[in-house]
Amino acid sequence: MSNTQPAPVASEHVELKARKVSFDWEETPLHWVPGDPFTTHTINVLHLLLPAGERWFVHVYKQALPYITDDRLREDVIGFIGQEAIHSQAHDDVLPHLRKLGLDPTPYTAQVDWFFEKLLGDRTLPPGRPRRWWLMERVALIAAIEHYTAFLGDWVLNADALDRVGADPTMLDLLRWHGAEEVEHRAVAFELFMHLDGGYRRRARTWALAFSALVFLWQRGIRFFMENDPSLLDPKASFADFVRKGRQGVLPSTPAMLRSIPRYLSRAYHPSQEGDTAQAMAYLASSPGANGGR
Amino acid sequence: MPRFTTVALVAGAALLVRRAVRSRMSTAPLWPMPALDTPVSGYGRGSTVPRKVLVAGRATPAEGVVELRLEGAGLPAWQPGAHVDLVLPSGLVRQYSLCGDPDDGDAYTVATRLIEDGRGGSREVHEQLHEGVEIEIRGPRNRFPLVDSPAYVFVAGGIGITPVLPMLRAAEAAGADWRLVYCGRSRATMPYLEEITRLGGDDRVTVVAEDESGFPELEFLGRLPADTAVYCCGPDGLMDAVGAAMPEGRAPRLERFTAAATVGGTAFEVELRRSGRTLTVAADQSLLSAVREELPGITYSCRQGFCGTCRQRVLEGEVDHRDELLTDDERADSMLICVSRCSGKRLVLDL
Numbered sequence: 180m181s182n183t184q185p186a187p188v189a190s191e192h193v194e195l196k197a198r199k200v201s202f203d204w205e206e207t208p209l210h211w212v213p214g215d216p217f218t219t220h221t222i223n224v225l226h227l228l229l230p231a232g233e234r235w236f237v238h239v240y241k242q243a244l245p246y247i248t249d250d251r252l253r254e255d256v257i258g259f260i261g262q263e264a265i266h267s268q269a270h271d272d273v274l275p276h277l278r279k280l281g282l283d284p285t286p287y288t289a290q291v292d293w294f295f296e297k298l299l300g301d302r303t304l305p306p307g308r309p310r311r312w313w314l315m316e317r318v319a320l321i322a323a324i325e326h327y328t329a330f331l332g333d334w335v336l337n338a339d340a341l342d343r344v345g346a347d348p349t350m351l352d353l354l355r356w357h358g359a360e361e362v363e364h365r366a367v368a369f370e371l372f373m374h375l376d377g378g379y380r381r382r383a384r385t386w387a388l389a390f391s392a393l394v395f396l397w398q399r400g401i402r403f404f405m406e407n408d409p410s411l412l413d414p415k416a417s418f419a420d421f422v423r424k425g426r427q428g429v430l431p432s433t434p435a436m437l438r439s440i441p442r443y444l445s446r447a448y449h450p451s452q453e454g455d456t457a458q459a460m461a462y463l464a465s466s467p468g469a470n471g472g473r
Numbered sequence: 474m475p476r477f478t479t480v481a482l483v484a485g486a487a488l489l490v491r492r493a494v495r496s497r498m499s500t501a502p503l504w505p506m507p508a509l510d511t512p513v514s515g516y517g518r519g520s521t522v523p524r525k526v527l528v529a530g531r532a533t534p535a536e537g538v539v540e541l542r543l544e545g546a547g548l549p550a551w552q553p554g555a556h557v558d559l560v561l562p563s564g565l566v567r568q569y570s571l572c573g574d575p576d577d578g579d580a581y582t583v584a585t586r587l588i589e590d591g592r593g594g595s596r597e598v599h600e601q602l603h604e605g606v607e608i609e610i611r612g613p614r615n616r617f618p619l620v621d622s623p624a625y626v627f628v629a630g631g632i633g634i635t636p637v638l639p640m641l642r643a644a645e646a647a648g649a650d651w652r653l654v655y656c657g658r659s660r661a662t663m664p665y666l667e668e669i670t671r672l673g674g675d676d677r678v679t680v681v682a683e684d685e686s687g688f689p690e691l692e693f694l695g696r697l698p699a700d701t702a703v704y705c706c707g708p709d710g711l712m713d714a715v716g717a718a719m720p721e722g723r724a725p726r727l728e729r730f731t732a733a734a735t736v737g738g739t740a741f742e743v744e745l746r747r748s749g750r751t752l753t754v755a756a757d758q759s760l761l762s763a764v765r766e767e768l769p770g771i772t773y774s775c776r777q778g779f780c781g782t783c784r785q786r787v788l789e790g791e792v793d794h795r796d797e798l799l800t801d802d803e804r805a806d807s808m809l810i811c812v813s814r815c816s817g818k819r820l821v822l823d824l
Contacts, residue, residue, distance in 0.1 A: 197780045199775075201522070204522060205525070230513075231513065257772075260772065261775040264781055271517040272520070275515060275519070284514075286503055286508070288514040289512035290503060290506040292508070292509035292513045293507050293509040296513070297509070
């Protein structure tokens with residue numbers, strides 16, 4: 180049955196390497212989507228989750244590396260690790276700027292740090308099966324999360340509405356550089372999971388976990404930012420706002436997000452079937468931040 | 474109908490939980506997650522953000538020397554001996570010692586001499602860095618730190634006085650016994666002479682201008698007590714002479730700015746202590762590639778010294794740091810093995 184096996188699209192594979200980046204936040208205002216704090220803060224949640232989250236990806240993948248028996252996949256994972264390390268640093272470097280603008284993210288990020296370093300960190304398990312089980316569980320979680328980072332990366336590369344509303348160019352460049360690298364390496368986490376384990380039940384279970392955790396952390400992050408934003412008198416955030424902004428195109432559309440769920444859960448899913456590597460590479464070639472800040 | 478009852482019960486319970494959680498969260502919005510005691514995120518190295526400074530003052534403290542006052546917001550603190558990288562308008566990167574006041578949190582001061590037949594950096598500083606120009610800097614870093622000592626001897630040649638000047642101020646403030654031998658071609662070309670003589674007087678400061686008194690007498694270095702720290706910065710010839718004048722088995726602390734080596738080097742030995750193996754890193758080989766032959770599972774990624782994946786703990790040996798990422802504190806006991814090497818003969822890694 181040909182449609183139940185993940186089928187990679189060979190032409191979408193490229194050699195991965197970390198890029199050195201530089202982003203100057205000096206001119207970026209607090210509401211970098213002008214006049215739209217809800218959209219600003221919804222996207223800002225990325226800066227809360229990614230520094231700790233992507234550091235954790237690197238931490239887990241360093242442990243997974245010795246188990247890889249496919250040389251090409253090992254090269255891909257090595258490139259992936261470097262890209263994730265730089266993503267984490269780049270988002271981390273936005274946080275001091277937010278603090279300077281009067282929105283200290285530390286109460287929230289300290290919890291995210293706990294989430295990834297303690298709750299999802301290394302545990303004192305007996306060597307052998309239990310330890311490998313916990314590693315595989317985390318590798319599968321990363322594959323599920325990467326499904327969403329690739330989805331968001333593809334979205335932001337095509338989110339012309341953000342240009343139209345005059346979003347801050349530096350922030351857009353950070354998001355699109357990151358999004359493009361997520362699209363570029365979107366198959367790695369899934370291929371690693373399939374190589375090391377590949378069990379469908381684990382894939383479905385960890386998807387449910389990752390999806391719930393993302394929804395929980397994200398809505399909480401939006402409310403945290405809205406409530407602590409020094410310039411907002413009436414900090415309200417609702418799911419209806421999210422749907423409305425999705426329709427305007429400044430946030431991902433809710434129906435599109437819902438449609439991506441069955442795709443990941445399909446047995447024939449392979450990340451290379453969605454997203455456009457050529458578009459990502461074209462953006463990376465012209466991104467000011469990824470080309471020495473010019 | 475039992476099914477209806479179950480559904481109603483579950484829905485009722487869910488509603489109650491929702492109300493309880495909502496009321497709890499309205500008083501404490503970040504309930505119920507624990508937090509890490511020492512937060513990590515948001516306190517990184519800032520390695521992806523360029524640090525811009527404005528040339529706010531330009532002076533000529535001696536013939537052929539310009540002094541720049543570089544103002545910026547949130548400049549990191551530094552200690553005497555530190556230097557910054559200036560990214561010049563053409564893209565050239567040059568290192569200059571900080572010679573201002575470490576307590577001045579709003580500005581750094583550097584001074585450079587125009588070198589007519591140099592590699593172009595000093596000419597660019599002299600011709601293009603006027604007041605109002607904005608440039609990027611990196612650092613500060615310190616490879617020439619002032620150690621605690623009851624006594625110091627400083628030997629500076631010409632513009633080599635720049636890292637030494639804050640050291641003199643610090644030594645004087647600490648009440649240490651210090652001496653300075655300050656050499657130069659002529660008094661007119663030697664910056665900060667007046668401040669230095671005011672600071673130390675004739676008994677601490679010996680000025681040796683080549684056009685008056687030739688070359689400095691350095692024999693006294695051979696008779697120094699063991700607890701005197703010797704610092705030297707200046708032309709290669711002077712640093713070699715100071716090294717030669719030191720007693721057997723002692724070396725001066727030197728600051729040498731050369732074109733940053735990024736490839737190649739000399740061969741050295743590395744011991745992987747936990748694996749109990751020792752290997753040789755060839756001159757044309759990176760430490761990472763040598764280690765990979767022994768430990769194929771070792772992690773790395775960018776191979777250019779900026780992603781930090783290959784960072785390893787150093788147990789013994791002098792490291793020639795060539796990365797762009799680690800802070801001075803991190804460099805004290807770790808290195809990025811993809812680009813950094815050993816500046817001596819042997820390294821011991823915790824691997």
